[in-house]
Amino acid sequence: MSAPVSVVIVDDHALFRSGVRAELEGLVEVAGDVGSVEEAVRLVSDVKPDVVLLDVHMPGGGGVEVIRRVAETAPAQRFLALSVSDAAEDVIAVVRAGARGYVTKTISGPELAEAIVRVRDGDAVFSPRLAGFVLDAFAGQITEAEADPELDQLTLREREVLRLIARGYLYKEIGLELSISPKTVEAHVSAVLRKLQLSNRHELSRWAVERRLVD
Amino acid sequence: MERSVDRLSFGAGLGLIATGALLLADQRDVIELEIELFGAVVAIFLAGTGLALLWRRPSASPVAAPSASESLTVPDVASAPEPDTDRLRDLYRGGFGIALIAGAALIVLSRTGALDSAGDAILTILVAILALALVLAPFWWRLGRNLATERAERIRSQERAEMAAHVHDSVLQTLTLVQKRADDPRAVAQLARAQERELRGWLFTGDRAPASASLASALDEVAAEVEEAHRVPIEVVSVGDGPVGEPGSALVAAAREAMVNASKFAPDAGEVAVYAELSQDRAQVFVRDRGDGFDPESQPADRQGVRESIIGRMERSGGTAQIRSGPSGTEVELSIDLNGGAR
Numbered sequence: 001m002s003a004p005v006s007v008v009i010v011d012d013h014a015l016f017r018s019g020v021r022a023e024l025e026g027l028v029e030v031a032g033d034v035g036s037v038e039e040a041v042r043l044v045s046d047v048k049p050d051v052v053l054l055d056v057h058m059p060g061g062g063g064v065e066v067i068r069r070v071a072e073t074a075p076a077q078r079f080l081a082l083s084v085s086d087a088a089e090d091v092i093a094v095v096r097a098g099a100r101g102y103v104t105k106t107i108s109g110p111e112l113a114e115a116i117v118r119v120r121d122g123d124a125v126f127s128p129r130l131a132g133f134v135l136d137a138f139a140g141q142i143t144e145a146e147a148d149p150e151l152d153q154l155t156l157r158e159r160e161v162l163r164l165i166a167r168g169y170l171y172k173e174i175g176l177e178l179s180i181s182p183k184t185v186e187a188h189v190s191a192v193l194r195k196l197q198l199s200n201r202h203e204l205s206r207w208a209v210e211r212r213l214v215d
Numbered sequence: 216m217e218r219s220v221d222r223l224s225f226g227a228g229l230g231l232i233a234t235g236a237l238l239l240a241d242q243r244d245v246i247e248l249e250i251e252l253f254g255a256v257v258a259i260f261l262a263g264t265g266l267a268l269l270w271r272r273p274s275a276s277p278v279a280a281p282s283a284s285e286s287l288t289v290p291d292v293a294s295a296p297e298p299d300t301d302r303l304r305d306l307y308r309g310g311f312g313i314a315l316i317a318g319a320a321l322i323v324l325s326r327t328g329a330l331d332s333a334g335d336a337i338l339t340i341l342v343a344i345l346a347l348a349l350v351l352a353p354f355w356w357r358l359g360r361n362l363a364t365e366r367a368e369r370i371r372s373q374e375r376a377e378m379a380a381h382v383h384d385s386v387l388q389t390l391t392l393v394q395k396r397a398d399d400p401r402a403v404a405q406l407a408r409a410q411e412r413e414l415r416g417w418l419f420t421g422d423r424a425p426a427s428a429s430l431a432s433a434l435d436e437v438a439a440e441v442e443e444a445h446r447v448p449i450e451v452v453s454v455g456d457g458p459v460g461e462p463g464s465a466l467v468a469a470a471r472e473a474m475v476n477a478s479k480f481a482p483d484a485g486e487v488a489v490y491a492e493l494s495q496d497r498a499q500v501f502v503r504d505r506g507d508g509f510d511p512e513s514q515p516a517d518r519q520g521v522r523e524s525i526i527g528r529m530e531r532s533g534g535t536a537q538i539r540s541g542p543s544g545t546e547v548e549l550s551i552d553l554n555g556g557a558r
Contacts, residue, residue, distance in 0.1 A: 084411070084415075087418075106448075128450065128452045128488055128490065129450070129452055131452070132452035132453065132454050132490070135454045135492075136454045136455065163490070163492070166452050166454070166490045167488060167490040167501045167503055167546070168450075168486075168488025168490070168503045168505075169503075173543065
């Protein structure tokens with residue numbers, strides 16, 4: 001870690017906010033924490049932290065709404081979704097809105113700090129669970145010839161990287177496994193994130209809708 | 216039955232319109248309805264149909280019936296908007312029945328000639344009825360609205376009660392246990408995790424097939440079992456799903472053994488990661504721990520776990536098992552063909 005990273009924690013559970021604050025003590029600089037969408041938009045615009053730690057589920061529109069409203073004035077603001085929610089479509093929605101990754105609340109302090117630094121540096125953070133969701137969302141599409149393959153499909157390499165993340169490999173280990181550098185692994189993950197965010201894929205939205213219907 | 220009543224009212228409506236036209240023509244002397252019998256038959260038919268509609272209306276309505284029998288089961292939210300359309304249909308039918316009977320009465324009056332002299336009186340009565348209906352309509356409508364709101368409220372409170380019961384049986388109980396065992400961090404963590412898993416299952420995967428039909432559910436279930444027994448957190452990520460046939464159960468059993476091994480030999484190395492890629496005809500499961508690793512080749516023969524329960528089991532079912540171990544942990548890779556295994 002280089003310069004201290006400034007972080008704002010947004011979560012409607014005060015108990016959880018103070019818990020994260022304590023865990024991140026000495027690892028990053030917590031510039032503030034708030035519990036509602038309104039306050040979050042105001043504080044983030046004021047403080048302009050490096051990274052916003054964002055709860056997926058909150059009254060008043062949740063993480064998606066915070067990202068949407070902050071992006072109106074500060075499109076470059078970086079977000080990392082942090083949640084216990086495992087409903088795939090909610091997680092994917094927050095990532096599609098602009099979060100640069102998703103980690104679960106069971107993550108340890110040092111791991112979280114590392115993820116925050118990674119997001120600050122413009123990289124993506126995929127937990128095994130998120131990798132699973134993304135693979136699920138793009139499942140079965142690899143052989144289809146789609147209109148815009150650049151956006152609509154994951155390359156074989158990207159799928160390999162995602163599968164290794166889902167298997168619990170660290171970026172370093174993925175690099176070793178695939179004989180590529182950790183930086184290249186980062187690049188693949190960022191590419192997947194971009195596809196996830198930019199893709200208007202019919203299939204992806206249909207997948208989300210189907211999941212919402214059955215869940 | 217619903218259908219037949221609707222068809223009945225449709226036919227009666229056509230009859231009524233035709234009779235109305237005939238009556239009008241008769242009144243204006245365009246044609247002369249000579250046969251007295253015709254009028255009588257039509258009047259009886261119309262009155263009968265109208266009465267049938269009016270009498271059948273309450274029993275044809277399904278609104279009242281389910282509340283008693285279904286109140287014990289999960290309230291069906293989707294059925295909530297139905298009463299509105301049902302009531303509308305009832306109202307429609309009722310009005311139709313009344314119109315039919317009124318039509319029959321008019322025919323009788325017209326045939327007996329009373330209509331000519333009583334014309335003004337009938338008009339007065341009609342206007343009075345219309346005015347009364349206009350006055351009463353808002354009250355009726357509000358009454359109906361109140362009933363609908365009450366019903367929706369009842370469904371909501373049933374849901375709330377169900378939710379409260381679940382939270383009490385699960386979360387509150389666990390919290391009590393957590394307080395009691397606050398001095399044993401491991402037990403607390405395990406309790407919390409088991410509860411989290413349970414709640415998550417209740418909230419998010421209610422739609423998934425049971426473990427007997429879904430490989431993903433079966434893997435989740437064995438992971439929960441192993442976690443409970445060995446108190447090492449196991450994180451299962453699965454993509455897709457597949458059938459639990461003979462090869463599928465072998466895979467689940469082998470995966471279970473791999474999870475047990477990981478929990479036993481790397482108990483303090485954080486989470487065990489399980490990743491499953493499942494489809495209708497192929498399944499692959501990876502179980503990874505972050506322990507110190509071991510050399511699979513040099514395992515003593517008495518360590519049946521790996522050789523017999525994992526590798527042997529997979530091979531007997533036509534699958535494969537590979538074990539890769541190093542200083543940064545061990546990964547067991549299981550692959551199986553879900554169709555080809557039936558030998």
